Amino acid sequence: MSATSETQRMEKIVSLCKRRGFIFQSSEIYGGLNGVWDYGPLGVELKRNLKNYWWRVVVHERDDVVGMDGSILTHPAVLRASGHVEGFSDLLVDCRTCKSRWRADQVVGKKGARQCPRCGSKDLTEPREFNLMLETHIGSIDPRSTSTYAESAASLTSVAVPSDPSVGGPIRATRSENQPSDVMHPAGEQIALVYLRPETAQSIFVQFKNILEVSRKKLPFGIAQIGKAFRNEINPRNFTFRSREFEQMELEYFCRPVQGMELLQYWKEERLKFYENIGIPRSKLHVLNVPDMERAFYSKGTYDIEYDFPFGRQELEGVAYRTDYDLSQHQKASGKSLEYFDEETKQRFVPHVVEPSAGVDRTVLALICEAYSEDQAADEKGKMETRVVLRFHPRIAPVKCGIFPLLKNNPQLVARAKEIVDLLRPHMTVFYDESGAIGRRYRRQDEVGTPFGVTVDFETLGEKNAALRDTVTLRERDSMKQERVKISDLLQILLTRIA
Numbered sequence: 260m261s262a263t264s265e266t267q268r269m270e271k272i273v274s275l276c277k278r279r280g281f282i283f284q285s286s287e288i289y290g291g292l293n294g295v296w297d298y299g300p301l302g303v304e305l306k307r308n309l310k311n312y313w314w315r316v317v318v319h320e321r322d323d324v325v326g327m328d329g330s331i332l333t334h335p336a337v338l339r340a341s342g343h344v345e346g347f348s349d350l351l352v353d354c355r356t357c358k359s360r361w362r363a364d365q366v367v368g369k370k371g372a373r374q375c376p377r378c379g380s381k382d383l384t385e386p387r388e389f390n391l392m393l394e395t396h397i398g399s400i401d402p403r404s405t406s407t408y409a410e411s412a413a414s415l416t417s418v419a420v421p422s423d424p425s426v427g428g429p430i431r432a433t434r435s436e437n438q439p440s441d442v443m444h445p446a447g448e449q450i451a452l453v454y455l456r457p458e459t460a461q462s463i464f465v466q467f468k469n470i471l472e473v474s475r476k477k478l479p480f481g482i483a484q485i486g487k488a489f490r491n492e493i494n495p496r497n498f499t500f501r502s503r504e505f506e507q508m509e510l511e512y513f514c515r516p517v518q519g520m521e522l523l524q525y526w527k528e529e530r531l532k533f534y535e536n537i538g539i540p541r542s543k544l545h546v547l548n549v550p551d552m553e554r555a556f557y558s559k560g561t562y563d564i565e566y567d568f569p570f571g572r573q574e575l576e577g578v579a580y581r582t583d584y585d586l587s588q589h590q591k592a593s594g595k596s597l598e599y600f601d602e603e604t605k606q607r608f609v610p611h612v613v614e615p616s617a618g619v620d621r622t623v624l625a626l627i628c629e630a631y632s633e634d635q636a637a638d639e640k641g642k643m644e645t646r647v648v649l650r651f652h653p654r655i656a657p658v659k660c661g662i663f664p665l666l667k668n669n670p671q672l673v674a675r676a677k678e679i680v681d682l683l684r685p686h687m688t689v690f691y692d693e694s695g696a697i698g699r700r701y702r703r704q705d706e707v708g709t710p711f712g713v714t715v716d717f718e719t720l721g722e723k724n725a726a727l728r729d730t731v732t733l734r735e736r737d738s739m740k741q742e743r744v745k746i747s748d749l750l751q752i753l754l755t756r757i758a
């Protein structure tokens with residue numbers, strides 16, 4: 260498809276997401292907060308279905324993985340040891356002409372010349388390091404002393420504050436290695452700099468010893484986590500793809516050094532299967548074997564799993580063999596042993612780790628992009644019209660079944676339809692709709708990706724043919740085919756199809 264039609268396709272997707280309640284701009288009524296998004300009633304169901312399915316296959320269906328849920332607020336020592344305080348940065352470039360700000364890799368124009376993507380100016384600053392971590396402070400802060408506080412906070416970030424001519428040079432923070440950097444608040448209470456975690460992985464490494472002890476797992480085994488992470492992206496873009504607040508699904512799979520490369524291949528294949536099982540075909544996924552030069556120095560192998568978004572091929576997940584880098588760093592910095600004792604060989608060593616790390620929001624976006632389609636369907640009078648349909652895999656669809664009485668002013672039809680709602684609701688998400696022509700009700704559910712529709716009609720009441728009493732029509736979204744099924748079989752049929 261051409262670039263223009265792909266741009267139009269993306270615009271339609273963004274518009275549908277807002278119109279039908281999948282994704283909204285955060286703080287929209289105040290003009291929006293850049294790079295931050297809220298999920299509406301249907302978006303949250305889709306996201307939960309994705310996370311639940313990941314948790315099911317990565318944790319519940321395996322003997323060798325346990326879960327955890329770590330805190331977002333993170334001790335600075337953790338992120339110093341992991342290398343984030345020093346090195347978690349992007350190169351930043353400012354355009355002097357239009358004052359826009361870019362990641363250095365975004366300003367490479369034609370023939371390699373650096374050029375502002377917005378105004379075309381070549382008057383750009385030299386690239387400089389910009390740390391992507393978001394900071395906050397714990398301890399009560401007295402709003403009456405904001406100026407004093409701001410000064411303390413500035414010194415804590417260890418960024419030079421503007422020179423004070425009376426002092427004669429930039430003021431720099433001093434802080435001890437393993438304590439949260441704290442200052443005495445004027446009121447006498449300590450306030451301390453902490454970070455909003457840039458990835459969920461570090462809390463897994465830091466809790467490795469505790470979890471090893473309580474779970475009594477033997478290598479190889481994994482610890483899984485789903486949760487929020489934060490990156491102060493220089494230039495959030497492509498809808499929810501590059502956001503400042505996002506959710507990750509991460510597994511740290513610990514092993515013996517000799518198993519690392521083999522497990523890297525194993526997890527790459529497992530993860531590809533996962534995407535196929537939620538409705539992203541293998542043909543739209545690409546595995547990038549990250550070359551030596553671009554890999555983190557400690558990684559012995561990394562695969563990026565990429566998806567063809569309308570805005571280009573982009574990473575959904577990284578599967579990385581991180582060796583013993585993280586645990587060794589934390590062992591060194593904390594002074595606590597993070598070794599594993601092998602009872603068979605009587606050896607002690609720091610385990611290696613393979614990490615499949617997936618983005619929840621990116622995958623949700625990929626699911627919506629993949630599902631979006633338009634086709635032709637007949638309206639009430641048999642005239643063909645364009646139908647917008649989200650072809651979600653039934654497993655992840657936000658609503659599983661629409662339930663419709665043929666007429667809303669017939670108490671018997673309405674009563675039977677509501678009985679079916681009560682029958683299905685304990686087992687799946689359902690949506691009851693009695694308003695408008697039946698064709699319009701189907702369309703509304705097609706547009707949000709509901710895979711099945713049940714219609715209660717006069718046949719259900721047995722008025723024309725006693726043999727059809729207590730049956731309903733079951734309509735399938737993609738084929739629009741309808742079949743007549745017994746109400747008593749309905750739950751089992753649907754459970755099989757949405758499993």
Ligand SMILES: [Zn+2]
Binds near residue numbers: 355357375376378379
């Ligand atoms: Zn510019």
